Amino acid sequence: MKGLCCLIVLLFTGTANATLLTNGGFTGSLAGWSTIDQAKWVSDGGGRAALSKGNTANVNGTISQNFTLDPGSSSGFRGLEISFDYLFKNWADNDLDALTAWVKIRTTNVGNVDFSLLNISSNPGSIWKTVTAFVDLSGLDPKYSQSNVAGIYFKVKDHNSASNAYAKIDNVDVRGIPEPATLALLGLGLAGIGFSRKKKAA
Numbered sequence: 001m002k003g004l005c006c007l008i009v010l011l012f013t014g015t016a017n018a019t020l021l022t023n024g025g026f027t028g029s030l031a032g033w034s035t036i037d038q039a040k041w042v043s044d045g046g047g048r049a050a051l052s053k054g055n056t057a058n059v060n061g062t063i064s065q066n067f068t069l070d071p072g073s074s075s076g077f078r079g080l081e082i083s084f085d086y087l088f089k090n091w092a093d094n095d096l097d098a099l100t101a102w103v104k105i106r107t108t109n110v111g112n113v114d115f116s117l118l119n120i121s122s123n124p125g126s127i128w129k130t131v132t133a134f135v136d137l138s139g140l141d142p143k144y145s146q147s148n149v150a151g152i153y154f155k156v157k158d159h160n161s162a163s164n165a166y167a168k169i170d171n172v173d174v175r176g177i178p179e180p181a182t183l184a185l186l187g188l189g190l191a192g193i194g195f196s197r198k199k200k201a202a
Contacts, residue, residue: 020067021152024084024172036062038158044168061167062155066148067174069105076144077176080135082117082152084172089126090165097121097165098157101131103174105150109141117152128170 022032030041039061069077082103091097101118115135143149152174156167 018175020069020080020150020174020176021065021172024174026170030063033063033065036060036064039063042168044170060155060157062153063169064151064153066151068147069142069144069149069176076142076179077137078179079137079177080150081132081175081177082135082173083130083132084117084154085128085130085170086118086154087126087128087168088120088156088165089167091122093122096157096159099155099167100157101152101154101169103135103150103152105135105137105140106143106146106148107140108143113140128168 023029026033026041028041030039037060080103084101086099086101088099098121099118100116100120103115103117105113105115107113115133117133118131152172154167154169156165158165
């Protein structure tokens with residue numbers, strides 16, 4: 001019985017925290033992502049799939065993807081766990097070249113809310129780095145019924161003809177964290193199953 005309960009907990013955790021994105025690793029294409037201006041898929045050296053803006057000055061490159069926030073219960077998510085890798089090269093020191101990332105949540109009580117994940121105009125070392133962030137949804141009432149209730153965005157600005165700044169993004173992961181009430185109900189349900197089984201065995 002104990003093993004069964006553990007299995008159910010693992011299955012629930014895997015379902016509740018499954019990634020909310022399509023093709024977050026950019027495996028061979030930009031499938032699942034929308035692009036604006038100078039944005040394209042590239043293969044990066046050791047086989048890593050990534051995204052890059054073409055080396056053209058004075059233009060922007062943007063990728064984005066909408067995702068749902070349906071947790072399978074009425075209690076919703078209390079937040080989002082987000083992680084991604086990035087590389088930003090050939091920036092200018094005039095702060096006009098920048099790489100930004102953010103999450104947009106569409107709500108019924110306060111309209112659209114943007115959560116900044118990254119905003120840099122320099123990146124010493126020009127090496128791959130990782131961002132991990134938590135988006136707190138407390139006090140918000142997301143439009144859970146909409147398929148585009150949330151979205152994640154990456155944008156690179158290149159405004160210096162001498163720099164040809166570009167960025168690469170990879171391994172994007174967005175996971176929903178259920179409300180504590182959801183987990184509590186699950187625990188009570190599992191406890192009930194265990195009690196019922198013990199009673200029958202007796």
